Amino acid sequence: MLDLKFIREHPEQVRRAIELKNAPLDLDQLLALDQQVLALKRQIEQLQAERNANAKAVARAQPEEREVLVEKGRAIGAELARLEPRLRELEAQLKNLLYLTPTLPWEGAPVGPDDSFNVETRVHGNPRVFLFEPLDHVALIEKNGWGDFERAAKVSGSRSYILRGDLMLYELALLRFALDRMIEAGFTPLSVPSLTKAEALYGHGQFPTGRDQVYEVNGGEAYLAGTAEVLLNYLHAGEILPEDELPKTYCALSPCFRSEAGSAGKDVRGLMRVHQFNKVEQYVLCRADLEESNRWFETMLSISEGILQALELPYRVVEVSTGDMGLGKYRQVDLEAWVPSQNRYRETHSCSALLDWQARRAGLRYRDARGKVLHAYTLNNTALATPRILVMLLENHQNEDGTVNVPKAVQPYFGKERLEPNR
């Protein structure tokens, strides 16, 4: 969310951001509400001053005038008792509108309402030319006994999966490989819960607009996070960090849960889009400095590109449009790896910089060298998400006999050069 002071002073910039991101926000309503809150605050402060002055007058009063002053004090108290709940109600309404204020995207973001305006900026590697008819990932899994979609549906419902034998071990090998890449880059590895709180989801930005994507537990007692980013982003909520403790650089492996509401009919077969998946997440909390944020953005993106290169997958880099990146993003770049059976690239990584949009929501602050307290900047990116990446790995690295080669970088983690059929 944006700084109210900034909104008051630069309404035209906020209006531009609302337009670029198609934000569900009426800025005039927010500004009017802000004025109402300010006026009511002044009125309450005025009454509190009168009540204090009146209390002093009562203490000094002659007996015959006391009663009148006491009555006056009671009347002021009654008026305050009426106005203070009203102020809290208006402030809650204002906060709900502030949650919808969008970050102004960087000037290089393609302007457009959806992902059809995303722009391919770089391509790495070339799609393989097969000398035999390749199988898609579901056929490879069924041919080799590497999983069981039917029984997964029986035990878990739609958009679920069971991996068996070599493929199950391959998923674990890939996640550890990705974690090691993050640790080599200096990120602190954490395991974090997936069970989270509404405050963390508001702090992240998933609430209020993306609430329908989140599974609720026990009527809202807890929620299942769609990404470790939600937990990592709330770790330091409410704290004031010393500047010399920044940047915080975390990587976390966690199960991720998504209802995929609105994705009916999309990727319904196999491993591409499931309700529960695993992800190694990259997260940075740094000083409120655009240069530093941009450097972290490039660093996090290059780590993910390094991972895709180590997995020997053809991929492309995509600059995400203003309408597709979401309310909080300053900049978002996705990596998309080649899927032979679909003859197109599909998203595997998503790298985002949000300036202080999340920090203002979650109360992420630090004290700088001069003692000034500032909201931090946050960034996040995918290091590796399974099982989606298995779609690309199985299909791109398959042999004619249905076995699948393991990229050299992962062989030490998997222990073999190839995935073999499950006996």
Ligand SMILES: Nc1ncnc2c1ncn2[C@@H]1O[C@H](COS(=O)(=O)NC(=O)[C@@H](N)CO)[C@@H](O)[C@H]1O
């Ligand atoms: N329903 C899903 N099933 C399988 N994989 C998914 C699903 N949703 C997302 N992913 C994977 O998780 C990656 C990151 O998801 S994201 O929503 O784009 N971005 C985030 O979650 C950020 N925290 C960066 O990781 C995606 O690029 C994709 O590879």
